[in-house]
Amino acid sequence: MKFFLEVWRQKNAKVQGGLVRYEVVGITPEMSILETLDVLNEQLLEKNEEPIAFDSDCREGICGMCSLVINGYPHGPEKASTSCELRMRHFKDGQTIIIEPFRAKAFPVLRDLVVDRSAFDRVMAAGGFISVNTGNAPDANSILISKKTADKAMDAAACIGCGACVAACPNAAAMLFVAAKISHLALMPQGASERDERVLNMRAQMDKEGFGHCANEYACEAACPKEIKVSHIAKLNREFLRAVFCSDK
Amino acid sequence: MDFLSRFYSSSIGRKFFVAGAGLSLCGFLILHLSGNLLIFKGPGAFNHFAKTLDSNPLILPAELILAGFFLLHIVIALIVRYHNYQARPIGYARYSVKGGRTWGSRTMTATALIVLAFLVIHLKDFRFGNRSEGVYQLVVSCLKNLYYAVFYILAMLSLSLHLSHGFQSAFQTFGLNHPKYTPAIKALGYLFALVIGLGFASIPLWIMMGWIK
Ligand code: HEM
Ligand code: SF4
Ligand code: FES
Numbered sequence: 122m123k124f125f126l127e128v129w130r131q132k133n134a135k136v137q138g139g140l141v142r143y144e145v146v147g148i149t150p151e152m153s154i155l156e157t158l159d160v161l162n163e164q165l166l167e168k169n170e171e172p173i174a175f176d177s178d179c180r181e182g183i184c185g186m187c188s189l190v191i192n193g194y195p196h197g198p199e200k201a202s203t204s205c206e207l208r209m210r211h212f213k214d215g216q217t218i219i220i221e222p223f224r225a226k227a228f229p230v231l232r233d234l235v236v237d238r239s240a241f242d243r244v245m246a247a248g249g250f251i252s253v254n255t256g257n258a259p260d261a262n263s264i265l266i267s268k269k270t271a272d273k274a275m276d277a278a279a280c281i282g283c284g285a286c287v288a289a290c291p292n293a294a295a296m297l298f299v300a301a302k303i304s305h306l307a308l309m310p311q312g313a314s315e316r317d318e319r320v321l322n323m324r325a326q327m328d329k330e331g332f333g334h335c336a337n338e339y340a341c342e343a344a345c346p347k348e349i350k351v352s353h354i355a356k357l358n359r360e361f362l363r364a365v366f367c368s369d370k
Numbered sequence: 371m372d373f374l375s376r377f378y379s380s381s382i383g384r385k386f387f388v389a390g391a392g393l394s395l396c397g398f399l400i401l402h403l404s405g406n407l408l409i410f411k412g413p414g415a416f417n418h419f420a421k422t423l424d425s426n427p428l429i430l431p432a433e434l435i436l437a438g439f440f441l442l443h444i445v446i447a448l449i450v451r452y453h454n455y456q457a458r459p460i461g462y463a464r465y466s467v468k469g470g471r472t473w474g475s476r477t478m479t480a481t482a483l484i485v486l487a488f489l490v491i492h493l494k495d496f497r498f499g500n501r502s503e504g505v506y507q508l509v510v511s512c513l514k515n516l517y518y519a520v521f522y523i524l525a526m527l528s529l530s531l532h533l534s535h536g537f538q539s540a541f542q543t544f545g546l547n548h549p550k551y552t553p554a555i556k557a558l559g560y561l562f563a564l565v566i567g568l569g570f571a572s573i574p575l576w577i578m579m580g581w582i583k
Contacts, residue, residue, distance in 0.1 A: 129463075190462060192464060192466065193462060193464035193465045193466030194467075198466075219463055224461060224462055227457070291454075291471070292454035292457055292458075293458040294454070327381070328380060331457060332457055333453060333456075334382075334384065334450045334454055335381070335382075336454070336478065336539070337542045337543065338470055338471045338476075340469070342469075342470055343468035343469035344468055352548065352549075355546060355547035357382070357545075358543060358545035361380075361382045365373055
């Protein structure tokens with residue numbers, strides 16, 4: 122297969138960038154979009170041109186590194202899929218594909234398609250954890266959790282922190298990501314003791330990083346490769362109300 | 371009161387104000403529409419209702435509270451939109467969504483500004499207009515103008531679109547989202563938007579058709 126890729130090229134965070142059009146040949150339908158970029162980079166190296174910088178790690182949909190916006194869709198047009206899982210058979214031979222980095226003030230572009238998503242790390246450091254003594258593994262049945270609650274928490278815990286929700290949101294809001302973390306930990310008895318300061322601190326950090334406000338448009342839910350539901354955002358709002366009005370914090 | 375200022379200055383807190391004031395305004399729209407529909411009973415009933423309202427001593431405090439809700443909703447909503455605009459300084463060459471967004475949600479700012487323009491004109495002409503001959507005569511004489519009537523109807527369609535997203539959105543902001551009742555809230559929101567839009571637009575339509583003189 123042959124494709125025309127229009128890829129965002131930008132030398133560093135300081136300079137302006139722009140879309141550059143490339144032709145790439147020798148692609149097979151089972152290749153992913155990342156492998157297509159690999160092939161293109163080989164061709165660029167042969168011509169002594171600078172290869173395209175992009176992020177990836179696991180290439181099997183679990184690490185959340187592959188932050189590409191493909192034809193306007195974060196992680197591409199397929200539902201519940203990451204960029205690395207997106208196969209070229211979903212495109213027509215000879216098609217033009219536009220590849221851009223995630224766009225948000227809180228996710229500055231470092232180079233080409235690589236963005237700095239450490240804003241998420243700082244939000245996590247502000248409260249996305251539970252404080253326990255490490256050491257011996259605790260008895261698995263010492264704290265009983267109902268199957269329903271465990272399933273709900275597990276659904277929220279599926280978030281891989283990829284940032285596609287921010288990239289898809291018309292307001293560049295990080296609510297789905299933060300909601301997944303808050304919901305996951307608030308549902309678990311282990312998370313209960315730090316519940317109030319967690320939501321207050323993570324919310325404060327989220328705003329400090331410059332993410333937008335939620336307008337309940339739900340583009341995030343549709344873009345999320347792990348299908349995190351916006352009902353978690355409602356839970357985040359409840360947790361926040363509770364912490365502000367019903368706690369001593 | 372420290373916690374309140376922190377609440378207001380948070381992204382989530384601000385949205386509670388927008389949603390709370392917005393839903394209160396929805397309640398006001400029901401009262402306003404019920405009054406308006408009296409116009410179909412003729413000048414006597416309509417003018418009598420307007421006079422009764424005007425002579426009620428509670429109308430001034432009620433209007434002030436209403437103005438407060440409008441100001442709260444408009445000012446904070448526009449602040450929120452301004453922040454959101456700033457949250458993505460460089461946009462996409464191509465931007466698409468796989469779902470979620472609706473016609474109503476996409477056009478919130480545009481419909482809001484149309485409704486705001488309408489609100490200013492509406493207050494100037496009707497609330498602070500010359501009501502000496504009776505409100506019925508004032509309304510009919512204004513809406514006999516074709517351009518005025520068309521603008522009125524377009525503004526009501528905008529309001530309807532605003533509510534089609536706004537009504538259900540406010541419940542999510544309050545943290546109310548559950549498969550048990552969210553489908554019902556969504557349906558109620560669309561019904562509400564339809565009834566409000568058609569209800570208010572029916573009056574200029576009837577006057578345009580010459581069915582109300
Ligand atoms: C009677 C008139 C109005 C009613 C009943 C109304 C109602 C609502 C409701 C219920 C919401 C949803 C709040 C949420 O998402 O939680 C909303 C959102 C909004 N309203 Fe209104 N509204 C009215 C007029 C206006 C006006 C005049 C403006 C501004 C000029 C405005 C600007 C907005 C904006 C920008 C939003 C979206 C806020 C966001 O989510 O970012 N509205 N409205
Ligand atoms: S909520 Fe979904 S889209 Fe957002 S960071 Fe988590 S996995 Fe990615
Ligand atoms: S590279 Fe790990 S999720 Fe795509």
